[in-house]
Amino acid sequence: MPSIHPLAVACACALGLLLFGLGTAVSLARIRSQRLIGVSDDPDAWLNRLVRAHGNTAEYAPMLALLCLALGMLAPSTPALVAMVLATLARVLFAVGMLTATTLSRPNPIRFAGALGTYVAGVALVVLLALAV
Secondary structure, three states: OOOOOHHHHHHHHHHHHHHHHHHHHHHHHHHHHOOOOOOOOOOOOHHHHHHHHHHHHHHHHHHHHHHHHHHHOOOOOHHHHHHHHHHHHHHHHHHHHHHHOOOOOOOOHHHHHHHHHHHHHHHHHHHHHHHHO
16 A cells, blocks of 8 residues: 555545534534524525535635545655645634624625635645656
8 A cells, every 4th residue: 555645645634524514513403493404594504504615615625625635646746845735724614614704795804815715725736746756
């Protein structure tokens, strides 16, 4: 079995925990609100924010985890390790921004920083992986 850098594994695990933690929170919120499918008409309702935070995480976390693990098998450089950590922190920051915002209809600096960090670190991971092979 190939050796994988422990930081790459830690980032992949953190992304997985974020995804499944948000999924569990959505399920619990659905049980509490007795809404088994769909969301309410209020875009700022707690369930709606949870569903969007989970959905957005599901869009990015798997690819970021895959990039982390792929780079982690290739004796990652310091910039690669930094990009892994930044990508993971950006996803957490984005979720925090979604869940702490009073409304999703206006810009939120935490959510923006998480989104921007995801794009920058994600592109960096792709480029670093392409250069590593």
